[in-house]
Amino acid sequence: MRLALVNDERREAAPKLSGCCLGCSQPMTSKCGTQRVWHWAHRGNRSCDSWWEPETLWHRGWKDQFPLEWQEIIQRDEKGEKHVADVMTGNGQVIEFQHSHLPAQERIAREAFYRNMIWIVDGMRLKNDRKRFLARGNLLSVPLAKNLFITRSPESCLPAVWLNCTKPVLFDFEGFDLPDGSPREMQGKLWCLLPGRFDGYAVLAAVSRSWFVDAAKMREQIIPTDAIRWFVQKGLTARRWNYARPPHFGQPRGRRRAKY
Ligand SMILES: [Zn+2]
Known part of the structure; x- marks a missing residue:
């Protein structure tokens, strides 16, 4: 501790x-x-606390982004079970920083225990995880909306153990010392996998570290999942609408666009 x-x-x-x-x-x-x-x-x-893991510099680097009084907060449930949350924001949202491998059962137990929580996962612990994500540049080259990406096969770019969380999972593929060779569009970002699927798509949102830290201080829910859901639905509907019509269907392009 x-x-x-x-x-x-x-x-x-x-x-x-x-x-x-x-x-x-x-x-x-x-x-x-x-x-x-x-x-x-x-x-x-x-x-x-059976859930406690030895801290690394990565853990400390993250904790240092937040006030000391938000760190290592004891949480109890109605049965008297007790765990130490890595960080709990002023608005009561728990942030758990996960470096080592987490068995699915424990991940589910932690999500149920903390309820209002999000994960930040150390994406640099296994070199292949980072390499695989970088290799999926084509996924990131076609955003659904600004900083929003969708894929039907998240398993091809993200570690399988984190794919079915019921809480947002933010992957940190950079840590606090930027590794060599990161594409410019990836730098300074966290990649947030939203819980659930939308019409079969997994949704990834790119957020900057500084945005995340500011949001933790200001927002009740750091990741605005409802707003993102709305954007995704809107984006998917627009795509369907575009694909359903031949290029010169109906009105001129400019006017057709103005409708939505
Ligand atoms: Zn103790």
Whole structure:
């Protein structure tokens, strides 16, 4: 964990500091070595949250985008189950940062537990994931609307384990140090897979990191899924309308366009 209670204050790990766990109140030891990011560990190194994963620089890079008081927030359900949310915005939306592999069962359990949540997935952990996504440039070259893309085969460009989420999943293929060779149109972006399908299409929205961080501070729902749905429906209808008519059908092109 990044934070522990020291004299009733949430503090980051520092050398020779001792504190108590935010979740279970057990004593914590500060680990301030050179191998891993500085963190707090339960004595005996057994975390009280089975969902907790050791943090990487990627996790910390993301958490640093948000105020400390939004980080590591204890959440309880009505049965008394307790977990630590990576970040919870001022509007109560949980952001979970996922670096390591997540079994489908645990992903489903976390979505059910947090309810109002979104995922940010480290798309650089497996080199092939990033390579596969980059190779699908043709998908990204024909947007349905600005920054909106559709595909009937999301499995050809995104990791299979994240395809059937019930919450928005944002893939981070860049981290905080831009890897070499990213096409310009990909730079600085997160790729958000919306839950569900629209007429059989998976929908991807490209958002910039800075937009995402600002939206987390201002919007109740960071990803406006309803608005995106509306755009997608509108775009799909327009496409059907265009495909259904020969090029010179009816009125001149300019006037026909003006109708919608
Ligand atoms: Zn604990």
